[in-house]
Amino acid sequence: MIPEISIRRLCQIYRLLERLKEAGREIIFSDEIGEKTGIPSYQVRKDISYLGEIGKPGRGYNVSELFEHIKSSLKLCVKRKAVLVGVGRLGSALLNYVNLPKANFEYIAAFDSDPIKEGKSEGGIQIYSSGEMAPFLKKHNVEIGVITVPQEAAQAVADDLIKGGVTGILNFAPVPLKVQENVIARCIDFSLEMNILTAIKSFVQEKAEKKK
Amino acid sequence: MIPEISIRRLCQIYRLLERLKEAGREIIFSDEIGEKTGIPSYQVRKDISYLGEIGKPGRGYNVSELFEHIKSSLKLCVKRKAVLVGVGRLGSALLNYVNLPKANFEYIAAFDSDPIKEGKSEGGIQIYSSGEMAPFLKKHNVEIGVITVPQEAAQAVADDLIKGGVTGILNFAPVPLKVQENVIARCIDFSLEMNILTAIKSFVQEKAEKKK
Numbered sequence: 001m002i003p004e005i006s007i008r009r010l011c012q013i014y015r016l017l018e019r020l021k022e023a024g025r026e027i028i029f030s031d032e033i034g035e036k037t038g039i040p041s042y043q044v045r046k047d048i049s050y051l052g053e054i055g056k057p058g059r060g061y062n063v064s065e066l067f068e069h070i071k072s073s074l075k076l077c078v079k080r081k082a083v084l085v086g087v088g089r090l091g092s093a094l095l096n097y098v099n100l101p102k103a104n105f106e107y108i109a110a111f112d113s114d115p116i117k118e119g120k121s122e123g124g125i126q127i128y129s130s131g132e133m134a135p136f137l138k139k140h141n142v143e144i145g146v147i148t149v150p151q152e153a154a155q156a157v158a159d160d161l162i163k164g165g166v167t168g169i170l171n172f173a174p175v176p177l178k179v180q181e182n183v184i185a186r187c188i189d190f191s192l193e194m195n196i197l198t199a200i201k202s203f204v205q206e207k208a209e210k211k212k
Numbered sequence: 213m214i215p216e217i218s219i220r221r222l223c224q225i226y227r228l229l230e231r232l233k234e235a236g237r238e239i240i241f242s243d244e245i246g247e248k249t250g251i252p253s254y255q256v257r258k259d260i261s262y263l264g265e266i267g268k269p270g271r272g273y274n275v276s277e278l279f280e281h282i283k284s285s286l287k288l289c290v291k292r293k294a295v296l297v298g299v300g301r302l303g304s305a306l307l308n309y310v311n312l313p314k315a316n317f318e319y320i321a322a323f324d325s326d327p328i329k330e331g332k333s334e335g336g337i338q339i340y341s342s343g344e345m346a347p348f349l350k351k352h353n354v355e356i357g358v359i360t361v362p363q364e365a366a367q368a369v370a371d372d373l374i375k376g377g378v379t380g381i382l383n384f385a386p387v388p389l390k391v392q393e394n395v396i397a398r399c400i401d402f403s404l405e406m407n408i409l410t411a412i413k414s415f416v417q418e419k420a421e422k423k424k
Contacts, residue, residue, distance in 0.1 A: 001415055005217075011407040016388075036388070074411035089308055093301035094402065098362070099386050103403050104410055144410070150310070168413045170405060174311050176228075176248070182420055184413045188405055190306065191315050193382060193398060195223040198316055198356070199286035201380045201396045203213055208394055 006047045010070055012037050013044065017067040018102075029060040080105040080168070081142045085157050086149035087112040087127050090172055094148060095123035105144050109136060113153075137164025144168045151175040158185065218259045222282055224249050225256065229279040230314075241272040292317040292380070293354045297369050298361035299324040299339050302384055306360060307335035317356050321348060325365075349376025356380045363387040370397065 002010075016036055020028060030048075034041035048054065048066070051073040055061040071077050082105045084091055095110060100123075110122060113130045120127050128136065136142070145161035147154050147169060154173035161169060162183055169185040171177055174192075177185045214222075228248055232240060242260075246253035260266065260278070263285040267273040283289050294317040296303055307322060312335075322334060325342045332339050340348065348354070357373035359366050359381060366385035373381060374395055381397040383389055386404075389397045 001419055004412055007411045007415065008408050011404055011411060014407065015401065015404050019388075074407070075414040076407055076411065078410070080410055089301060089305035093305050096301055097402060099403050103406060105406055144406075167417065168409050170409055176231075182417065184409060184416060186405060186409050186412075188400065188402075189227065190309060190400075191311050192223055192227050193400055194315060194317055194356075195226065195286070195288055196220050197380050197382055197396060197398045198290070198292055199219045199223060199288065200216055200398075202287040203219065204396060205379065205394065207213055 002047075002050045006050055007074065009037070009039050009043065009047050010051070010074060011076075012039065013047070014067065014070045014074070014076065017063055017070070020063050021067050025063050027060045028063055028066075033061075076104050078104065080144050081108050081140060082106065082144035082146060083108065083133075083137070083142050083161075083166075084110045084125070084146040084148060085112075085130075085133070085161070086147065086153075087114075087117055087122055088148060091146075091148035092122050094146060094172075095125050097123070107146075108140055108142065111136075113149075133160060134164055137161070137166060142166055144170070147171045147173055147177075149173060214262045218262055219286065221249070221251050221255065221259050222263070222286060223288075224251065225259070226279065226282045226286070226288065229275055229282070232275050233279050237275050239272045240275050240278075245273075288316045290316065292356050293320050293352060294318065294356035294358060295320065295345075295349070295354050295373075295378075296322045296337070296358040296360060297324075297342075297345070297373070298359065298365075299326075299329055299334055300360060303358075303360035304334050306358060306384075307337050309335070319358075320352055320354065323348075325361075345372060346376055349373070349378060354378055356382070359383045359385055359389075361385060 013033055030041040030044040033044045051069060054066060054069050084095060084107055087110050107125045110125050110127045111130050111133045112127055117127045118129045145166040147157050149157050151173040154171060154175050155177055158169055158177045167183050171185055171187045174189050179185045225245055242253040242256040245256045263281060266278060266281050296307060296319055299322050319337045322337050322339045323342050323345045324339055329339045330341045357378040359369050361369050363385040366387050367389055370381055370389045379395050383397055383399045386401050391397045
Protein backbone atom coordinates (compact mmCIF):
# COMPACT_ATOMS: atom_id res chain seq x y z
CA MET A 1 0.00 0.00 0.00
CA ILE A 2 1.24 3.50 -0.88
CA PRO A 3 1.67 5.65 2.26
CA GLU A 4 -1.23 8.03 2.78
CA ILE A 5 1.08 11.05 2.68
CA SER A 6 2.32 9.96 -0.77
CA ILE A 7 -1.25 9.65 -2.01
CA ARG A 8 -1.83 13.20 -0.81
CA ARG A 9 1.26 14.44 -2.65
CA LEU A 10 0.39 12.49 -5.80
CA CYS A 11 -3.01 14.19 -5.81
CA GLN A 12 -1.29 17.57 -5.56
CA ILE A 13 0.94 16.63 -8.49
CA TYR A 14 -2.13 15.43 -10.38
CA ARG A 15 -3.86 18.78 -9.91
CA LEU A 16 -0.74 20.59 -11.17
CA LEU A 17 -0.52 18.33 -14.24
CA GLU A 18 -4.19 18.96 -14.96
CA ARG A 19 -3.53 22.69 -15.19
CA LEU A 20 -0.33 22.26 -17.22
CA LYS A 21 -2.08 19.92 -19.64
CA GLU A 22 -4.85 22.47 -20.18
CA ALA A 23 -2.19 25.09 -20.85
CA GLY A 24 -0.69 22.84 -23.56
CA ARG A 25 2.48 21.89 -21.71
CA GLU A 26 4.17 18.69 -23.00
CA ILE A 27 7.20 17.83 -20.86
CA ILE A 28 8.02 18.48 -17.21
CA PHE A 29 10.93 17.55 -14.96
CA SER A 30 10.60 16.54 -11.30
CA ASP A 31 12.51 19.70 -10.29
CA GLU A 32 9.80 21.92 -11.70
CA ILE A 33 7.02 19.76 -10.24
CA GLY A 34 8.79 20.17 -6.91
CA GLU A 35 9.08 23.91 -7.28
CA LYS A 36 5.44 24.34 -8.21
CA THR A 37 4.02 22.06 -5.50
CA GLY A 38 6.51 22.67 -2.70
CA ILE A 39 7.39 18.95 -2.61
CA PRO A 40 11.15 18.13 -2.69
CA SER A 41 12.01 16.81 -6.17
CA TYR A 42 13.48 13.49 -4.89
CA GLN A 43 10.16 12.95 -3.12
CA VAL A 44 8.26 13.72 -6.34
CA ARG A 45 10.24 10.98 -8.12
CA LYS A 46 9.78 8.55 -5.24
CA ASP A 47 6.03 9.13 -4.98
CA ILE A 48 5.58 8.70 -8.73
CA SER A 49 7.67 5.51 -8.66
CA TYR A 50 5.12 3.95 -6.28
CA LEU A 51 2.77 3.79 -9.26
CA GLY A 52 5.19 1.79 -11.40
CA GLU A 53 7.72 2.83 -14.03
CA ILE A 54 7.08 5.94 -16.07
CA GLY A 55 9.35 8.50 -17.75
CA LYS A 56 12.99 8.09 -18.74
CA PRO A 57 15.86 9.37 -16.57
CA GLY A 58 17.05 12.73 -17.84
CA ARG A 59 14.14 13.11 -20.24
CA GLY A 60 11.49 14.37 -17.85
CA TYR A 61 7.88 13.26 -17.78
CA ASN A 62 5.34 13.58 -20.56
CA VAL A 63 2.64 15.73 -18.93
CA SER A 64 -0.42 13.99 -20.43
CA GLU A 65 1.04 10.54 -19.91
CA LEU A 66 1.89 11.17 -16.25
CA PHE A 67 -1.50 12.79 -15.70
CA GLU A 68 -3.34 9.75 -17.10
CA HIS A 69 -1.02 7.41 -15.22
CA ILE A 70 -1.79 9.00 -11.84
CA LYS A 71 -5.46 9.29 -12.75
CA SER A 72 -5.86 5.60 -13.43
CA SER A 73 -3.53 4.44 -10.64
CA LEU A 74 -5.43 6.44 -8.02
CA LYS A 75 -8.78 5.64 -9.66
CA LEU A 76 -9.51 9.34 -10.11
CA CYS A 77 -11.14 8.45 -13.43
CA VAL A 78 -14.23 7.09 -11.64
CA LYS A 79 -17.05 9.59 -11.13
CA ARG A 80 -18.47 8.90 -7.63
CA LYS A 81 -22.02 9.54 -6.54
CA ALA A 82 -22.18 12.00 -3.65
CA VAL A 83 -24.75 13.68 -1.42
CA LEU A 84 -24.36 16.79 0.69
CA VAL A 85 -26.02 17.10 4.10
CA GLY A 86 -26.75 20.54 5.54
CA VAL A 87 -27.69 23.22 3.02
CA GLY A 88 -26.68 26.30 5.03
CA ARG A 89 -24.28 28.97 3.78
CA LEU A 90 -21.34 26.60 3.41
CA GLY A 91 -23.46 23.80 1.94
CA SER A 92 -24.93 26.18 -0.65
CA ALA A 93 -21.45 27.44 -1.51
CA LEU A 94 -20.24 23.89 -2.10
CA LEU A 95 -23.25 22.93 -4.22
CA ASN A 96 -22.52 25.95 -6.41
CA TYR A 97 -18.79 25.30 -6.63
CA VAL A 98 -17.73 26.14 -10.18
CA ASN A 99 -15.22 23.34 -10.65
CA LEU A 100 -17.76 20.57 -10.09
CA PRO A 101 -18.08 19.52 -13.74
CA LYS A 102 -14.38 18.57 -13.76
CA ALA A 103 -14.42 16.91 -10.34
CA ASN A 104 -14.27 13.15 -9.76
CA PHE A 105 -17.67 13.12 -8.05
CA GLU A 106 -21.16 14.41 -8.68
CA TYR A 107 -23.84 15.41 -6.26
CA ILE A 108 -27.04 13.53 -6.89
CA ALA A 109 -28.94 15.04 -3.94
CA ALA A 110 -28.72 17.32 -0.92
CA PHE A 111 -30.48 16.89 2.43
CA ASP A 112 -31.52 19.35 5.10
CA SER A 113 -33.52 19.05 8.32
CA ASP A 114 -35.25 22.37 7.69
CA PRO A 115 -38.64 21.64 6.02
CA ILE A 116 -38.61 25.09 4.35
CA LYS A 117 -35.72 23.99 2.13
CA GLU A 118 -37.38 20.72 1.08
CA GLY A 119 -38.17 20.54 -2.62
CA LYS A 120 -36.01 23.53 -3.46
CA SER A 121 -32.71 23.21 -5.25
CA GLU A 122 -29.27 24.76 -4.99
CA GLY A 123 -26.67 24.71 -7.77
CA GLY A 124 -29.09 22.55 -9.73
CA ILE A 125 -29.18 19.92 -6.98
CA GLN A 126 -32.52 18.95 -5.43
CA ILE A 127 -32.86 19.32 -1.64
CA TYR A 128 -34.70 16.53 0.21
CA SER A 129 -35.77 16.29 3.84
CA SER A 130 -33.43 14.39 6.16
CA GLY A 131 -36.07 11.72 6.68
CA GLU A 132 -35.77 10.68 3.06
CA MET A 133 -32.03 10.07 3.27
CA ALA A 134 -31.87 6.43 4.38
CA PRO A 135 -33.94 4.96 1.51
CA PHE A 136 -32.35 7.35 -1.01
CA LEU A 137 -28.79 6.27 -0.16
CA LYS A 138 -29.57 2.58 -0.52
CA LYS A 139 -31.51 3.03 -3.73
CA HIS A 140 -28.86 5.10 -5.49
CA ASN A 141 -25.71 3.41 -4.25
CA VAL A 142 -24.19 6.62 -2.92
CA GLU A 143 -20.48 6.39 -2.15
CA ILE A 144 -19.55 9.83 -0.81
CA GLY A 145 -21.14 12.09 1.81
CA VAL A 146 -20.22 15.74 2.31
CA ILE A 147 -21.16 17.00 5.79
CA THR A 148 -21.88 20.70 6.26
CA VAL A 149 -24.18 20.59 9.29
CA PRO A 150 -23.41 22.29 12.64
CA GLN A 151 -20.78 20.40 14.63
CA GLU A 152 -23.18 19.00 17.23
CA ALA A 153 -25.10 17.18 14.47
CA ALA A 154 -22.10 15.92 12.48
CA GLN A 155 -21.57 12.53 14.14
CA ALA A 156 -25.25 11.55 13.85
CA VAL A 157 -25.25 12.51 10.18
CA ALA A 158 -22.07 10.49 9.62
CA ASP A 159 -23.68 7.47 11.30
CA ASP A 160 -26.74 7.78 9.05
CA LEU A 161 -24.58 8.13 5.93
CA ILE A 162 -22.57 5.04 6.83
CA LYS A 163 -25.72 3.06 7.62
CA GLY A 164 -26.87 3.95 4.10
CA GLY A 165 -23.70 2.50 2.57
CA VAL A 166 -21.54 5.62 2.22
CA THR A 167 -17.82 4.75 2.56
CA GLY A 168 -16.17 8.14 2.10
CA ILE A 169 -16.94 11.29 4.08
CA LEU A 170 -15.68 14.83 3.65
CA ASN A 171 -16.52 16.60 6.88
CA PHE A 172 -16.58 20.39 7.14
CA ALA A 173 -17.82 20.43 10.74
CA PRO A 174 -14.87 21.18 13.03
CA VAL A 175 -15.17 17.96 14.99
CA PRO A 176 -13.49 14.57 14.47
CA LEU A 177 -15.83 11.74 13.44
CA LYS A 178 -15.78 8.20 14.77
CA VAL A 179 -16.13 5.81 11.84
CA GLN A 180 -15.38 2.13 11.35
CA GLU A 181 -12.25 0.89 9.62
CA ASN A 182 -13.64 0.49 6.12
CA VAL A 183 -14.93 4.09 6.01
CA ILE A 184 -12.61 6.97 5.18
CA ALA A 185 -13.49 10.31 6.78
CA ARG A 186 -11.49 13.44 6.11
CA CYS A 187 -12.08 16.65 7.98
CA ILE A 188 -11.57 20.08 6.41
CA ASP A 189 -11.01 22.23 9.46
CA PHE A 190 -10.76 25.94 8.79
CA SER A 191 -9.28 26.76 12.21
CA LEU A 192 -6.65 24.07 11.77
CA GLU A 193 -5.64 25.48 8.38
CA MET A 194 -5.36 28.95 9.91
CA ASN A 195 -3.25 27.55 12.77
CA ILE A 196 -0.91 25.89 10.27
CA LEU A 197 -0.69 29.05 8.17
CA THR A 198 0.23 31.32 11.09
CA ALA A 199 2.63 28.78 12.65
CA ILE A 200 4.57 28.37 9.39
CA LYS A 201 4.49 32.12 8.92
CA SER A 202 5.99 32.69 12.37
CA PHE A 203 8.87 30.31 11.71
CA VAL A 204 9.62 31.65 8.24
CA GLN A 205 9.58 35.24 9.41
CA GLU A 206 11.71 34.44 12.45
CA LYS A 207 14.26 32.87 10.12
CA ALA A 208 14.17 35.93 7.86
CA GLU A 209 14.65 38.22 10.89
CA LYS A 210 17.71 36.24 11.99
CA LYS A 211 19.23 36.52 8.52
CA LYS A 212 19.18 40.32 8.70
CA MET B 213 13.61 25.11 11.58
CA ILE B 214 10.92 22.51 12.26
CA PRO B 215 9.83 20.73 9.04
CA GLU B 216 6.56 22.10 7.65
CA ILE B 217 4.95 18.67 7.85
CA SER B 218 5.74 18.53 11.59
CA ILE B 219 4.19 21.95 12.09
CA ARG B 220 1.08 20.62 10.40
CA ARG B 221 0.97 17.58 12.66
CA LEU B 222 1.65 19.67 15.77
CA CYS B 223 -1.34 21.84 14.87
CA GLN B 224 -3.48 18.70 14.57
CA ILE B 225 -2.27 17.58 18.00
CA TYR B 226 -2.96 21.07 19.35
CA ARG B 227 -6.56 20.94 18.12
CA LEU B 228 -7.02 17.53 19.76
CA LEU B 229 -5.58 18.77 23.07
CA GLU B 230 -7.88 21.79 22.94
CA ARG B 231 -10.90 19.48 22.83
CA LEU B 232 -9.53 17.14 25.52
CA LYS B 233 -8.74 20.08 27.79
CA GLU B 234 -12.31 21.37 27.42
CA ALA B 235 -13.54 17.89 28.30
CA GLY B 236 -11.48 17.99 31.50
CA ARG B 237 -8.87 15.43 30.49
CA GLU B 238 -5.61 15.64 32.48
CA ILE B 239 -3.07 13.12 31.14
CA ILE B 240 -2.54 11.64 27.69
CA PHE B 241 0.03 9.24 26.21
CA SER B 242 1.49 9.54 22.73
CA ASP B 243 -0.22 6.27 21.75
CA GLU B 244 -3.64 7.77 22.29
CA ILE B 245 -2.69 11.02 20.56
CA GLY B 246 -1.59 8.87 17.65
CA GLU B 247 -4.80 6.90 17.60
CA LYS B 248 -6.99 10.00 17.70
CA THR B 249 -5.07 11.96 15.06
CA GLY B 250 -3.94 9.16 12.76
CA ILE B 251 -0.29 10.12 13.32
CA PRO B 252 2.08 7.22 14.28
CA SER B 253 2.91 7.53 18.00
CA TYR B 254 6.71 7.64 17.47
CA GLN B 255 6.09 10.57 15.13
CA VAL B 256 3.92 12.27 17.77
CA ARG B 257 6.84 12.05 20.24
CA LYS B 258 9.35 13.24 17.65
CA ASP B 259 7.24 16.21 16.55
CA ILE B 260 6.66 17.28 20.15
CA SER B 261 10.37 16.93 20.89
CA TYR B 262 11.11 19.60 18.25
CA LEU B 263 9.62 22.10 20.67
CA GLY B 264 12.02 21.17 23.48
CA GLU B 265 11.68 18.84 26.45
CA ILE B 266 8.25 18.18 27.90
CA GLY B 267 6.65 15.21 29.67
CA LYS B 268 8.41 12.36 31.46
CA PRO B 269 9.01 8.98 29.78
CA GLY B 270 6.33 6.50 30.86
CA ARG B 271 4.23 9.20 32.54
CA GLY B 272 2.44 10.62 29.50
CA TYR B 273 1.85 14.29 28.84
CA ASN B 274 -0.13 16.69 30.99
CA VAL B 275 -2.85 17.83 28.58
CA SER B 276 -2.98 21.52 29.62
CA GLU B 277 0.76 21.79 29.83
CA LEU B 278 1.34 20.30 26.39
CA PHE B 279 -1.45 22.42 24.95
CA GLU B 280 0.10 25.64 26.31
CA HIS B 281 3.56 24.47 25.25
CA ILE B 282 2.53 23.97 21.61
CA LYS B 283 0.45 27.15 21.70
CA SER B 284 3.38 29.33 22.73
CA SER B 285 5.99 27.48 20.63
CA LEU B 286 3.94 27.85 17.46
CA LYS B 287 2.83 31.37 18.46
CA LEU B 288 -0.81 30.33 18.30
CA CYS B 289 -1.43 32.58 21.31
CA VAL B 290 -1.23 35.68 19.09
CA LYS B 291 -4.57 36.89 17.70
CA ARG B 292 -3.89 38.01 14.12
CA LYS B 293 -5.78 40.69 12.25
CA ALA B 294 -7.40 39.31 9.12
CA VAL B 295 -9.55 40.49 6.24
CA LEU B 296 -11.67 38.44 3.88
CA VAL B 297 -11.98 39.31 0.20
CA GLY B 298 -15.01 38.16 -1.79
CA VAL B 299 -18.29 38.03 0.13
CA GLY B 300 -20.11 35.47 -2.00
CA ARG B 301 -21.65 32.26 -0.64
CA LEU B 302 -18.36 30.84 0.62
CA GLY B 303 -17.15 34.19 1.97
CA SER B 304 -20.41 34.67 3.90
CA ALA B 305 -20.15 31.16 5.28
CA LEU B 306 -16.62 31.82 6.53
CA LEU B 307 -17.54 35.18 8.11
CA ASN B 308 -20.31 33.38 10.00
CA TYR B 309 -18.14 30.46 11.06
CA VAL B 310 -19.14 29.58 14.62
CA ASN B 311 -15.69 28.76 15.93
CA LEU B 312 -14.26 32.20 15.21
CA PRO B 313 -14.22 33.43 18.81
CA LYS B 314 -11.79 30.64 19.72
CA ALA B 315 -9.64 31.04 16.58
CA ASN B 316 -6.19 32.62 16.53
CA PHE B 317 -7.31 35.38 14.17
CA GLU B 318 -10.11 37.91 13.92
CA TYR B 319 -11.66 39.47 10.88
CA ILE B 320 -11.55 43.25 11.10
CA ALA B 321 -13.11 43.84 7.65
CA ALA B 322 -14.39 42.19 4.48
CA PHE B 323 -14.11 43.51 0.93
CA ASP B 324 -16.18 42.95 -2.18
CA SER B 325 -16.13 44.42 -5.68
CA ASP B 326 -19.94 44.46 -5.84
CA PRO B 327 -21.16 47.96 -4.84
CA ILE B 328 -24.47 46.49 -3.62
CA LYS B 329 -22.67 44.77 -0.73
CA GLU B 330 -20.79 47.90 0.36
CA GLY B 331 -21.73 49.14 3.82
CA LYS B 332 -23.57 45.94 4.70
CA SER B 333 -22.19 43.44 7.14
CA GLU B 334 -21.96 39.66 7.41
CA GLY B 335 -21.34 37.75 10.63
CA GLY B 336 -20.91 41.13 12.31
CA ILE B 337 -18.09 42.13 9.95
CA GLN B 338 -18.42 45.30 7.89
CA ILE B 339 -18.12 44.95 4.09
CA TYR B 340 -16.12 47.63 2.26
CA SER B 341 -15.63 48.25 -1.46
CA SER B 342 -12.47 46.80 -3.00
CA GLY B 343 -11.19 50.30 -3.71
CA GLU B 344 -10.89 50.97 0.00
CA MET B 345 -8.67 47.96 0.63
CA ALA B 346 -5.19 49.40 0.04
CA PRO B 347 -5.39 52.25 2.58
CA PHE B 348 -7.29 50.05 5.06
CA LEU B 349 -4.62 47.35 5.10
CA LYS B 350 -1.79 49.80 5.74
CA LYS B 351 -3.69 51.70 8.42
CA HIS B 352 -4.70 48.61 10.40
CA ASN B 353 -1.58 46.51 10.04
CA VAL B 354 -3.46 43.51 8.66
CA GLU B 355 -1.44 40.29 8.70
CA ILE B 356 -3.79 37.70 7.16
CA GLY B 357 -5.92 37.69 4.01
CA VAL B 358 -8.60 35.11 3.26
CA ILE B 359 -9.40 34.91 -0.46
CA THR B 360 -12.86 33.75 -1.50
CA VAL B 361 -13.15 35.43 -4.91
CA PRO B 362 -13.62 33.54 -8.22
CA GLN B 363 -10.42 31.89 -9.38
CA GLU B 364 -9.71 34.32 -12.21
CA ALA B 365 -9.54 37.20 -9.70
CA ALA B 366 -7.52 35.42 -7.00
CA GLN B 367 -3.98 36.35 -8.10
CA ALA B 368 -4.81 40.06 -8.45
CA VAL B 369 -6.40 40.06 -4.99
CA ALA B 370 -3.34 38.29 -3.55
CA ASP B 371 -1.06 40.91 -5.14
CA ASP B 372 -3.14 43.71 -3.61
CA LEU B 373 -3.14 42.06 -0.19
CA ILE B 374 0.64 41.64 -0.28
CA LYS B 375 1.14 45.23 -1.44
CA GLY B 376 -0.87 46.24 1.62
CA GLY B 377 1.49 44.33 3.93
CA VAL B 378 -0.35 41.03 4.33
CA THR B 379 2.12 38.17 4.85
CA GLY B 380 -0.21 35.19 5.24
CA ILE B 381 -2.90 34.12 2.77
CA LEU B 382 -5.52 31.41 3.01
CA ASN B 383 -6.78 30.90 -0.52
CA PHE B 384 -10.07 29.15 -1.25
CA ALA B 385 -9.92 29.77 -5.01
CA PRO B 386 -8.81 26.54 -6.73
CA VAL B 387 -5.73 28.10 -8.30
CA PRO B 388 -2.13 28.28 -7.03
CA LEU B 389 -0.89 31.76 -6.15
CA LYS B 390 2.49 33.22 -6.99
CA VAL B 391 3.83 35.01 -3.92
CA GLN B 392 7.29 36.15 -2.85
CA GLU B 393 9.39 34.20 -0.39
CA ASN B 394 8.42 36.05 2.78
CA VAL B 395 4.69 35.50 2.18
CA ILE B 396 3.00 32.23 3.11
CA ALA B 397 0.03 31.24 0.97
CA ARG B 398 -1.97 28.10 1.64
CA CYS B 399 -4.66 26.87 -0.69
CA ILE B 400 -7.73 25.00 0.51
CA ASP B 401 -8.74 23.13 -2.60
CA PHE B 402 -12.02 21.26 -2.35
CA SER B 403 -11.39 19.14 -5.48
CA LEU B 404 -7.96 18.16 -4.18
CA GLU B 405 -9.44 17.05 -0.85
CA MET B 406 -12.03 14.99 -2.70
CA ASN B 407 -9.29 13.44 -4.88
CA ILE B 408 -7.33 12.48 -1.79
CA LEU B 409 -10.43 11.05 -0.10
CA THR B 410 -11.40 8.84 -3.02
CA ALA B 411 -7.81 7.73 -3.74
CA ILE B 412 -7.25 6.64 -0.13
CA LYS B 413 -10.67 5.00 -0.15
CA SER B 414 -9.79 3.00 -3.29
CA PHE B 415 -6.59 1.67 -1.76
CA VAL B 416 -8.14 0.81 1.60
CA GLN B 417 -11.07 -0.97 -0.02
CA GLU B 418 -8.82 -2.83 -2.45
CA LYS B 419 -6.79 -4.07 0.52
CA ALA B 420 -10.00 -5.15 2.30
CA GLU B 421 -11.16 -7.01 -0.83
CA LYS B 422 -7.86 -8.88 -1.03
CA LYS B 423 -8.16 -9.96 2.61
CA LYS B 424 -11.45 -11.72 1.90
